[in-house]
Amino acid sequence: MIDRYSTPELRTLWSEASRYRAWLKVELAAMQAQAELGEVPAAAHAELVQKSEHDPLDEAFALRVAEIEAVTRHDIVAFTTALSERYGDAARFIHHGLTSTDVVDTAQNLLLDEALSLIMADVQALQEVCRSQAVAYKHTPTVGRTHGIHAEPMTFGLKFLNWMATLDRDLERLSAARARVRVVMMSGSVGTYAHVSPEVEEKVAAAWGWQVAPVTNQTLARDRHAEVLSAIAIFGTTLEKIAVEIRHLQRSEVREAMEPFGAGQKGSSSMPHKKNPILTENVTGLARLLRGYLVTALENVPLWHERDISHSSAERVILPDATQAASYAARRLTGVLRNLVVFPERMLKNMNDLGGLVFSQRVLHLLIDDKGMAREAAYAVVQRNALQSWETGEGLRDLLSRDPENPLDDSDLDRAFDLQWYLREVDHIFARFGL
Incomplete structure (x- = not known):
């Protein structure tokens, strides 16, 4: 790297x-x-x-x-x-009594064990920042988006809580992958122990607190390494998922959050006004590399007969590069999230820009539950007014209040358009994580 x-x-x-x-x-x-x-x-x-x-x-x-x-x-x-x-x-x-691969593969496992330990520490640091920001923005309203379109109200803290939970699964995968390579192989040429006693391998494994590879040929099976690269690649997709969200939130049309922009930093060589999400774009690029390294690791699994060295040249690149890229990207994203610039007022403005359309489901349910309307009829009333709101820019509540087919009165509409009603279970979700 x-x-x-x-x-x-x-x-x-x-x-x-x-x-x-x-x-x-x-x-x-x-x-x-x-x-x-x-x-x-x-x-x-x-x-x-x-x-x-x-x-x-x-x-x-x-x-x-x-x-x-x-x-x-x-x-x-x-x-x-x-x-x-x-x-x-x-x-x-x-x-x-040893063969070359006994030494090379077992030593490589030592290096991978240390590399994965370092990456896991980076994951934990990133997770802790997500935890802190989740608590800080636990009750900060923002609009949830599906398909890139406004959906319903949520809180900004829930985004961080989701990321924190995902990183917990990443830690589990990385830990399992590390356990898979914490094995000693000292079985000699073609794995028969002809020139080295199995007791040698067992003693070394016991001294290190590792496992013995129960059967080998003349190389450690490369599905173990593919599992490592898989865990790293999946972790990379988590990093990219977070990075892409930050990039979207920083778009000029959204401007709900943005990367830190340092004193003296320049966004463009030609446009002085620019503040570009270069840090998270960088993370996205590195995540693509991590997925590519996994492809190579998978192709390393089938070797000729008891061994060849077609995997060797590839591993000299992909193992150091993948572990370094993952660690670097994790630390970069940790810095971004720790120093993220957040605009809660902009979040509220964006939510309100569509004139209350995000409350449409609550209106639908009140028509069904409180007024006894059939679902199809209720849906037609809400959708007709919602589409008119889209086209004219007039607020959904105002349109509904003038619709003769809408039986909801002002007090009903107050309940339907109550932002806090949508957020009432946020504390319950956070409590699942002890927060």
């Missing part, structure tokens, strides 16, 4: 040096288990642990691996060769 759309933590996590440190963690964990089983010298393991702590793998090591790989054309061979150069003879017991 380019620096523009990455976060410092994930940029560091997916660096080459970090990847090699994860590889070494896997190698040392396997070596410790093998030492406990008497398969490799415990002293060699202790020496490597001491040396790696004193002289941790860094960018210089990553550069050396790249130099060796240019000759060997094999990254794990280059890695183990560079380890021997750096740490000496004890490194000869590294990678004993």
Whole structure:
């Protein structure tokens, strides 16, 4: 991922040096288990642990691996060769009985586990902002829109409450996906444990509090990674859903809420008056990337026979990029919602601009319930006057009051056009969330 759309933590996590440190963690964990089983010298393991702590793998090591790989054309061979150069003879017991994918896939799971933890923290931060704004605007009236058209009154806080609830489901999906990759695979070539005892894998998993992949071939099944990318892509759609709403509310014709606009910020190179929703448009674009990464992850699932490496090159791009883009987009949207500029007076004005049409269902029900009209007849009365209101701009209540077929009197119409009647259950909805 380019620096523009990455976060410092994930940029560091997916660096080459970090990847090699994860590889070494896997190698040392396997070596410790093998030492406990008497398969490799415990002293060699202790020496490597001491040396790696004193002289941790860094960018210089990553550069050396790249130099060796240019000759060997094999990254794990280059890695183990560079380890021997750096740490000496004890490194000869590294990678004993393992195959490359044992190390690469298990280490990649370590990185994914950390990346997903960071993303989940970002989701929680965004969720907390939604919670705060939901409470702040709990009783702020606004018009609900369906198909982009005024529907009925609601509150602005309900929008945030909906987003908060959606983010809770995103957290559940991300947590489940993280659990799916918290597995250790150390089964050797084609997964038969011919050269490494299953006890090694079990010991490592127990030490980390992870699970053992119960059966593998020579690679961890890629449906696990597809599930991760699916959870991230769905989270991306949540981000886009929120972003699109903010973009709509910022439109000149609506102007109910808008992104923060900083001092000195410029909206256009040619039109000085412009305040464009560039932050949320950016989130929308990143969400499209996240969905695209999922397609690639799904295509990585079917590999030839026990393995090929057609997934490898793709994963070197999609896993770092998807996790970084998701984290970046979440943080960007969190900032937008925390500093959102809201115009409650404009919300009321927009609601009233259609002359009370948003109260049509309440009128319909009063005609049916209180006046005993058949539904079809009541609907005809309300719709006829509503369509006339659309065409002439005259208020629906005024039209109804002059309609001889409408039996509702002024007190009935007061009840029908009561805004607070529509919002009377808002507290009940919020109470479901302890708010």
